[in-house]
Amino acid sequence: MAHVGVFLLSSLFAASRVRARVWNNTGVGAIAFEEAWSVPELIHQADFTVPPVNQTLAELEANLLDVHDQRLAHMDATGIDFMVLSCASPCVQGITDPTNASTTAISLNDELARQISNNTQRFGAFAALAMHDPAVAAAELRRTVTQLGFLGALINDYQQAGDASNETFIFYDQPEFDVFWETVVDLDVPVYLHPRVNPPPVSTLLFDHAKFLIGPAQEFASTLSTHILGLCTNGVFDRFPNLTIISGHLGERIPSDLVRIDDQLARQVVAGMPMQKNVTFYFQNNILETTSGNFATDLVKFHASQIGLARILYSVDYPYVTMEEGAAWLDDEVPTFLDNEQALALKRGRAIEVLKLNK
Numbered sequence: 001m002a003h004v005g006v007f008l009l010s011s012l013f014a015a016s017r018v019r020a021r022v023w024n025n026t027g028v029g030a031i032a033f034e035e036a037w038s039v040p041e042l043i044h045q046a047d048f049t050v051p052p053v054n055q056t057l058a059e060l061e062a063n064l065l066d067v068h069d070q071r072l073a074h075m076d077a078t079g080i081d082f083m084v085l086s087c088a089s090p091c092v093q094g095i096t097d098p099t100n101a102s103t104t105a106i107s108l109n110d111e112l113a114r115q116i117s118n119n120t121q122r123f124g125a126f127a128a129l130a131m132h133d134p135a136v137a138a139a140e141l142r143r144t145v146t147q148l149g150f151l152g153a154l155i156n157d158y159q160q161a162g163d164a165s166n167e168t169f170i171f172y173d174q175p176e177f178d179v180f181w182e183t184v185v186d187l188d189v190p191v192y193l194h195p196r197v198n199p200p201p202v203s204t205l206l207f208d209h210a211k212f213l214i215g216p217a218q219e220f221a222s223t224l225s226t227h228i229l230g231l232c233t234n235g236v237f238d239r240f241p242n243l244t245i246i247s248g249h250l251g252e253r254i255p256s257d258l259v260r261i262d263d264q265l266a267r268q269v270v271a272g273m274p275m276q277k278n279v280t281f282y283f284q285n286n287i288l289e290t291t292s293g294n295f296a297t298d299l300v301k302f303h304a305s306q307i308g309l310a311r312i313l314y315s316v317d318y319p320y321v322t323m324e325e326g327a328a329w330l331d332d333e334v335p336t337f338l339d340n341e342q343a344l345a346l347k348r349g350r351a352i353e354v355l356k357l358n359k
């Protein structure tokens with residue numbers, strides 16, 4: 001009997017998911033989806049963060065905690081139709097204890113669903129996931145997508161694990177994680193891989209000599225690009241050819257360096273590297289990049305030549321980056337190299353497809 005009840009309940013959720021989402025589709029507004037949100041219990045994680053010029057850390061933290069006030073006002077002022085929120089880095093990936101991490105992920109997802117519930121026309125969500133156990137992560141992803149209407153997950157690089165010595169980092173590029181990727185593909189949702197700060201002693205070993213490089217200037221891309229290239233070289237996209245990963249900040253620099261990466265990795269085939277194709281192929285088929293915090297016109301043009309314009313999607317990285325900065329780039333720079341149809345695809349059309357907003 002219990003089986004029947006569970007079955008009926010899950011078909012009900014499946015049915016409610018196929019109902020089209022109602023969102024504020026103006027036909028021209030932008031869609032942004034690397035946009036951070038936090039809760040008071042985790043706001044201390046922002047202590048590592050350097051706020052934008054002319055902003056205090058207190059203002060940045062207030063922006064992270066807000067949904068309906070200044071965030072929505074900036075969206076209206078800068079023409080953002082729809083924003084997908086996710087928990088500010090490192091979020092659950094910074095919680096070493098697996099039980100704490102998985103209960104925190106569930107309560108964060110419930111809280112985010114609650115906070116956006118009265119304005120799902122403007123706000124959607126990516127799940128926070130505890131990644132200690134791939135089966136636990138898969139179950140929470142399934143719950144948030146089928147029951148809360150979430151659009152995928154955002155994971156802040158590797159999962160901190162083990163004891164307080166911080167010597168255990170879990171990466172998702174090993175075969176043990178196939179059960180997670182299988183669920184991602186089954187649910188047909190994207191997973192956004194976002195950077196995180198390294199805890200000591202890794203951060204001290206790497207950056208004590210040059211502390212200003214901690215965070216977005218250098219540490220983020222160098223750490224996360226290694227993880228993304230780990231997914232490639234360990235064959236994750238060969239085992240899951242329909243998997244979609246999103247990388248921010250114009251692909252964490254990888255598409256700027258594909259010639260050398262592919263050339264050097266071709267030499268590793270004889271050493272037993274499981275990767276079947278090359279990194280260019282995965283960026284053309286599996287990995288998308290967004291413009292979050294990196295409105296670099298010449299780089300966007302170059303990346304379009306390497307991976308195709310259809311692989312590049314708009315996002316802001318609010319509140320670390322202002323929506324006004326993104327809007328100025330869309331208004332002043334984008335029309336100098338994209339026609340209207342291409343610009344619409346970049347700022348909204350591709351996101352509508354990838355996030356399945358009209359399905």
Ligand SMILES: *[C@@H]1O[C@H](CO)[C@@H](O)[C@H](O)[C@H]1NC(C)=O
Binds near residue numbers: 053054
């Ligand atoms: C910061 O504030 C100063 C003084 O108001 C102003 O001149 C400057 O343009 C501002 N910088 C940015 C990046 O907004």
Ligand SMILES: *[C@@H]1O[C@H](CO)[C@@H](O)[C@H](O)[C@H]1NC(C)=O
Binds near residue numbers: 026076122
């Ligand atoms: C829809 O989004 C635009 C920004 O693109 C905003 O100006 C407008 O007020 C929004 N409408 C509703 C009903 O939220």
Ligand SMILES: *[C@@H]1O[C@H](CO)[C@@H](O)[C@H](O)[C@H]1NC(C)=O
Binds near residue numbers: 095
């Ligand atoms: C869980 O982790 C959070 C974030 O590190 C911490 O604030 C909280 O005290 C932990 N809770 C428990 C029960 O250990």
Ligand SMILES: *[C@@H]1O[C@H](CO)[C@@H](O)[C@H](O)[C@H]1NC(C)=O
Binds near residue numbers: 068118119
């Ligand atoms: C949603 O609820 C928040 C918090 O109560 C409120 O500030 C906001 O105005 C509400 N939005 C809508 C569209 O009702």
Ligand SMILES: *[C@@H]1O[C@H](CO)[C@@H](O)[C@H](O)[C@H]1NC(C)=O
Binds near residue numbers: 165166200
């Ligand atoms: C482990 O990382 C935490 C921050 O996440 C830090 O407070 C602690 O000192 C680190 N432990 C060691 C042994 O460096």
Ligand SMILES: *[C@@H]1O[C@H](CO)[C@@H](O)[C@H](O)[C@H]1NC(C)=O
Binds near residue numbers: 241242
């Ligand atoms: C990938 O998706 C396509 C189109 O939905 C489907 O036909 C194909 O069977 C999928 N491939 C795998 C390996 O699941």
Ligand SMILES: *[C@@H]1O[C@H](CO)[C@@H](O)[C@H](O)[C@H]1NC(C)=O
Binds near residue numbers: 277278
């Ligand atoms: C990458 O692989 C594709 C086919 O999958 C091939 O056409 C292309 O030449 C390769 N690029 C490099 C640099 O090896």
